[in-house]
Amino acid sequence: MMNKSLTNKSLTFAMAQINTIVGNMTANISTILTYAHRAADHHADIIVFPEMAITGYPIDDLVFQNDFRQQVSTAPQHLAQQLQDEGLGDLTVIVGCLEVEPTPDHDEEIWYTENHNSAYVISHGSIQTIYQKHYLPTYGVFDELRLFAPGDHITTITVNGYRIGLAICEDLWREGGTVSQLAKENIDVLVSLNGSPYTEGKMTVRHHLLHDRAREVNAPSIYLNQVGAQDNLVFDGGSFIIDPNGTLLLQQPQFTEDLSYWTLTGHQSHATSSTPLASNTEQIYQACVLGLKDYMAKNHMTQVVLGLSGGIDSALVATMAVDALGANNVYGIAMPSHISSKDSLTDATTLAHNLGCHFSVEPIHNMVTSINNQLHVHGLAADNLQSRVRGLILMAYANKHHLVALDTTNKSELAVGYFTMYGDSVGGYAPISDVYKTRVYELARWRNNLTTSSITHPIPESTLTKPASAELHENQKDEDDLPPYPVLDSFLYQYIEQGKKAADIHLPELSETDKNRLIHMISAAEWKRRQLPQGPKISACALCKDRNIPVSQQFI
């Protein structure tokens, strides 16, 4: 380890991987102060918080609300004063916040003309300097050029004789940008504040990226990421430090708050113990669980209700809900019809028993009969009628007991529109809406075999092995309407995540006609997908604003 600044003092970083709440500056500053106290007790010199930690991230159009901007404009100085008042003035705090730029006009009113996504450096009761993020991601789920103006100056600070360069998230991802400028500054450490959402396999990409940047600045580099879910995004934390040789000096855990330390002393560095990363499957499961948990907590809700069909989707979502909220906060309802197999009710009952959640049975036969005695619908309309009666029952429970209904549809179904509007898709949150059906099975098997939970093998074996069916008419099987899920999911992955043309997707099981039919199903379901609950983005391209295809379009 090279120490360019040739100091023999040591420098201890506290890595504060926190979970903030969008818009609750009081709660976020309280969290920041709690972690700052812990860091000071540990004799840290610097504590690093995530991008936009004071406001939460992403804040979307709150940035345009005058009362929000007014409150944020004083928050960093308010935090500086509180740190000083609580005896933490010697600690250098690096924390992200919306920077509101006031420009008084001729009428002495305050007009805000330009906002920045900034990193504040605070010590001794004052804001020492501010770095403004240069690169504002505007793609996929990001729209920062809508919200912020780009900064144009690099920022370095010196603490204990060490020179530290600052960057925020997207700054790291652009070749020849911020970091290239910092490379000329002979810095000892690169510190980046991040709000980087989880997607499958992203930790490896981040490691490679930061290794490149560490080489570029020829210094160990810190990647501090927030943790917690916000709307369609799950931030996985997993903060780390890497050196120019690619050695991982510290790895913090994913999907949980964490405070770890790293000390640089001349040529030596030392970190508190690192956390091995979980398997890909486990990461996805944890992302879904954290997504649901934070959706509930951040919306002041505690309990959920969902339909238990005996099928794999509802079984997995129920298990996730119990893991996220506790069995006592989960209400499962079996809603059998005369078409449902007996096994379905048995499987649902077994699942609820295994999970220890609330369970009730509401047969739909009388309701459906009463309605259809009047409406006389058949075929698809009758299938949908059953599904909508189930949706109506779930919403009645939700209203009656103040519960959030969970949408249990998976990504394969959402992609091709294989679900009923206002039926099986009702709810406030959709935990597996970015998980393909084949992956649903993988997650269920992984969770069944998890030995670290007090609940093992919650999902009945028959749920895992029987053919998938919506059970809306006699002998219905998903595979009568759709290609086998392994084929369908491979097609969808190549078409949606990889953006391939149909002609470039080679699957022996699918003819050109089959592929065109699937693409038309995807297109025709766009209006349905626009009316769905939020759910955690897991993949490179979730079916949310990540993939913003018009509803009215005649290309496909």
Add this chain to the structure above:
Amino acid sequence: MMNKSLTNKSLTFAMAQINTIVGNMTANISTILTYAHRAADHHADIIVFPEMAITGYPIDDLVFQNDFRQQVSTAPQHLAQQLQDEGLGDLTVIVGCLEVEPTPDHDEEIWYTENHNSAYVISHGSIQTIYQKHYLPTYGVFDELRLFAPGDHITTITVNGYRIGLAICEDLWREGGTVSQLAKENIDVLVSLNGSPYTEGKMTVRHHLLHDRAREVNAPSIYLNQVGAQDNLVFDGGSFIIDPNGTLLLQQPQFTEDLSYWTLTGHQSHATSSTPLASNTEQIYQACVLGLKDYMAKNHMTQVVLGLSGGIDSALVATMAVDALGANNVYGIAMPSHISSKDSLTDATTLAHNLGCHFSVEPIHNMVTSINNQLHVHGLAADNLQSRVRGLILMAYANKHHLVALDTTNKSELAVGYFTMYGDSVGGYAPISDVYKTRVYELARWRNNLTTSSITHPIPESTLTKPASAELHENQKDEDDLPPYPVLDSFLYQYIEQGKKAADIHLPELSETDKNRLIHMISAAEWKRRQLPQGPKISACALCKDRNIPVSQQFI
């Protein structure tokens, strides 16, 4: 009129205000050719089409689909060849299109690295030049920095000795930008291609804007706008030409396709007759009608179904639907309960009779009783149950007869969440979702008094005069739950469209507690609004992505 180029030839512009279809390049090119033939027959020298007329606008993330880009990349040259082949080579065509920039990589595959929103100048079978839009709007409903790269060169062309400068939409709105550069070029005419969505009062703003620009370039200036609806937007056309003195040389109609001509001869100019603008109320009504009409046509649907409650919202939407689609394509269903007043059914029946649309009655009593004999819900849950049974009936009709269900909720209800999820808000399109309740009454009265339609006074007087009620429990009135609509709408307008803080909204009828309650209702309904059908943006801030407030947030 000054003619800087000192030519005595004349120059005739054809102003082709067309309605394109996103993604249907075949249909759009066919429309372009049809208009080009008409212009040539009229001896026009130049024909001007809207922004992105070849692809339709806005195309959103279609820009990232490889097969779409491949098709678009050859479209302008294809159009040039067709024009030439059809004997239109002498006509100069100015037309907007996505410009796909191919950059072959080492594997000889085509990779597209940069796309532009461009204006193509075509004549004699070739693309003569391309102008790339400089300013890419990324606010409100626009996200062009997600989709395009900005251009950096101005473009002028010379036809019949006249020098013409080009601009695209947002270029006009930025001080000191594209037009300031064109001002140094001594141009004779400024031509702008636009995709400018309707909002209330926008024509006046456009006139002022273009007058400023005409003064800046010291030349008459053309504002050619597309017409037609696309997802949440309604493009109103209303193209015009203005001179540096602010004289309106030509005004085309709003909300309909149009081809008008304007001839410049030395110091003289002459236009085909101008269209007077309709009243504000009529414009809004027409925007809603066109929104619905194009949503249906562009999604290959022809018929709608909606619930007729006897109230004002469904009466207005039914009338709009008949005006948009014809009475034979509209199915109205009265769904009375034991709570509905007799007047409600009478009013619904009268309305349907006046409109001449299909009408049926589906009492909900038996269905609701059958369901609640099992579920035993009371209060709000029971109110919602009735609404959801109605939603279920509408969707059963929609499925059975291949109809689009219409959501009849208005902006006041959507703002404060005064509607039932999966109940009165079901459907594929929501024609009055950006229309406040007080404005709903204005539109209904205006339409009742419209003498140019064969259907006059469709809406029964008692629908216009009785107190608004959801009729979900005995003696329920909207004003028991909400402030009187004139007060509520004034508050909502100031809070949503004007972005005011509660403290700055002064309404003697509302206490601070009332205002805070309303703001909390608005915030708490965000998750509900995310699951609604699309509807036409009418106001400065519609409750769609125009106002992108997070669902999970604790600021309010």
